[in-house]
Amino acid sequence: FEWGEALDLKRVEEKLSSGDYKAFTVEHVDTSTGIANPVDKVGELAKDTDALYIVDSVCGVGGMPLKMDEWNIDFCLTGSQKAVGAPPGISMFCLNEKAWNVVESRKTPVADYYANLKRWKPIMDNPRGYFATPAVGMVLGMTEALRIIHEEGLEARWRRHEVLSDAFRAGLGALGLEQFPAEGSEAHTLSVPKIPESVSDSDMRGLMRIKYGVIIAGGLGKLGGKTVRVGHMGNATSNDIVATMSALEMSLMELGYEMEPGAGVGAAEEVLVTLRVEA
Amino acid sequence: FEWGEALDLKRVEEKLSSGDYKAFTVEHVDTSTGIANPVDKVGELAKDTDALYIVDSVCGVGGMPLKMDEWNIDFCLTGSQKAVGAPPGISMFCLNEKAWNVVESRKTPVADYYANLKRWKPIMDNPRGYFATPAVGMVLGMTEALRIIHEEGLEARWRRHEVLSDAFRAGLGALGLEQFPAEGSEAHTLSVPKIPESVSDSDMRGLMRIKYGVIIAGGLGKLGGKTVRVGHMGNATSNDIVATMSALEMSLMELGYEMEPGAGVGAAEEVLVTLRVEA
Structure with missing residues (x-):
């Protein structure tokens, strides 16, 4: 797609209809060009595909509407330092059942230690467990940022x-x-x-x-x-x-x-x- | 090695002398058992091997002597939250020319994005460059901790x-x-x-x-x-x-x-x- 233009829904539709993809990623907000992509409309197209719909909303979440379930987004990522309004240092993600099944059933093992979601699962299920020392101060800052968001609505x-x-x-x-x-x-x-x-x-x-x-x-x-x-x-x-x-x-x-x-x-x-x- | 005992220098020497290893790792301080391993003495053995001598000094650096060059340590890792005295959230490492050559010459590409040292190199050479948004607050906290260490000596x-x-x-x-x-x-x-x-x-x-x-x-x-x-x-x-x-x-x-x-x-x-x- 051209710099300065949003993605072309027709081309996305064409590509997805081939059924050749395991996953496709869309950037919600592009900070180079100032473009916001129509992640909602892509979500319509995502409804009928097996491919995972992955959204990078680093510069979107907290500042622009994003509705994971309604828009059929399977995996969404963001960071603490943009529209969420917390200090930089935390990556956040959310995934649905469909995406988790893909994580569970992958055949090649994840090469990286910390980027392996299966290692995080027990801690996500029970945050009192131990996987690695968390950046406690960052997490507290993040919690306060979420409180501010909750207060504003x-x-x-x-x-x-x-x-x-x-x-x-x-x-x-x-x-x-x-x-x-x-x-x-x-x-x-x-x-x-x-x-x-x-x-x-x-x-x-x-x-x-x-x-x-x-x-x-x-x-x-x-x-x-x-x-x-x-x-x-x-x-x-x-x-x-x-x-x-x-x-x-x-x-x-x-x-x-x-x-x-x-x-x-x-x-x-x-x-x-x-x-x-x-x- | 038995829990509660330091590593056995003789066994390390035997293994290293086989020349079968590309790298070997020693934990400086083990936080489960309270053991400190003789990383200095292992360094003597490391002198005559091509294998990389890697030291996990998460609970050592800043609290116990560690002399990378003198002890022939090729790669050393630590964290901000232990004897360095900064908040948790930063991993630190130091590597020498020998270790960097291994990084440069590896044939299989690094699967992970952020753990790939080659991606960090330009930023290590020129911290004004951009690779990813750093956890600015953490880095400032860390800098202050290093200042405190410098002041104490x-x-x-x-x-x-x-x-x-x-x-x-x-x-x-x-x-x-x-x-x-x-x-x-x-x-x-x-x-x-x-x-x-x-x-x-x-x-x-x-x-x-x-x-x-x-x-x-x-x-x-x-x-x-x-x-x-x-x-x-x-x-x-x-x-x-x-x-x-x-x-x-x-x-x-x-x-x-x-x-x-x-x-x-x-x-x-x-x-x-x-x-x-x-x-």
Whole structure:
């Protein structure tokens, strides 16, 4: 599939219908391009195949809707450090009965020690057992992050991510910046705008970081120098959106890019006011 | 080798002299039995073999002398959570040129992704590069632990572990408790005393934990219920030794074990006073 485009459902359908696959993987959110793939619609296609439907939702879980059972996802993976909002260091996964049967019945043994799910099974069944010394501090941090998610409510959290994302994109549009991801396929957890040709990527990010204390990431691979990646996930607030947009505006201004000061922030505000907060 | 005995140097020498081995591993400190193996003396034997000498020093590094180069150790592994004194969650290793050449020249590819040292190499060469999101908080904690070690001085740290260990064993002796590890092979990072036959393991450890807030570990495998494991490693102080010994005494006393109150602490004190501290 092309960079900046979501996956093509027709091609996935064609491939799956051949019955030649044991498993297929879909990336929920791609952090290079800012694309979110239609994991729900792929789930429709997954219904009638024996292949395992594996979803990498490292940058999705906690920020965008993901419904394992409803979408026929057999194995889903994520990390602690993205939209879940915990410190980096924990990988998480969830698998269903179908996926577990595959684990149980594989003929070639798993070469790795710690990546062997069968070794983890007794501990998943009884966490008081011992397999290896866990990173206790990380697990406690993770537990607190899950408590925060529970308090906010998953649906409310998804909505917040969508509003923050819409707001940031509206701001970018008001500044005349194009988006790299195809319209309608934008992730809610990060934005990937193109940088104006007249502006140097490293100057802009340098100014934002040094002068305004806002760190955004550079483009990856062939997008390096042409796009930037702005994360707005986890426990980000409207203040983070406003501060980041403002730092971007001021840096662009200083670098001679023509724009109306405050236009981006203003456009973002019009979306941010729609955020509903429980009293 | 028998549980409770260090490895037999003669047998190791015999095996190595056959030249039939690509690698051999020695556990520096065994946390089940409290044994420390003579990794230095094995290093003498390792000098004349092509086999890789691999040392698991999870419970040794930072608490007992370990000299990779001097002792011809090719690959050494440890963890953050033992005598290094950092939170659990980081594995560390060090390898020499000989071991790296083996990594480079292996014919069968490494099946695992993260355990493949070749993938880590570019990051080890340039930590500004990207391989995977590191557990940043863990790394910072680890750095602080290494700073603490540097401040104390490695030699002083080894000496402290030896004195604390001698003190604890002296106390156990004064209470009439036998040691499980063979004399002269005791680790400095933990003690493994046998429990008097008249005393219930779980009652004793339960009392220590609930009444005096001191947690010690039970015996592992066939030693369960017969021995306990008392860690005195990392940043443990003489106060920890005294408090643990005293909790042990009071719990034994309450369980009807005949002993002179304070005898264990007293014997420990006589050793602890020899601790030299830089002014």
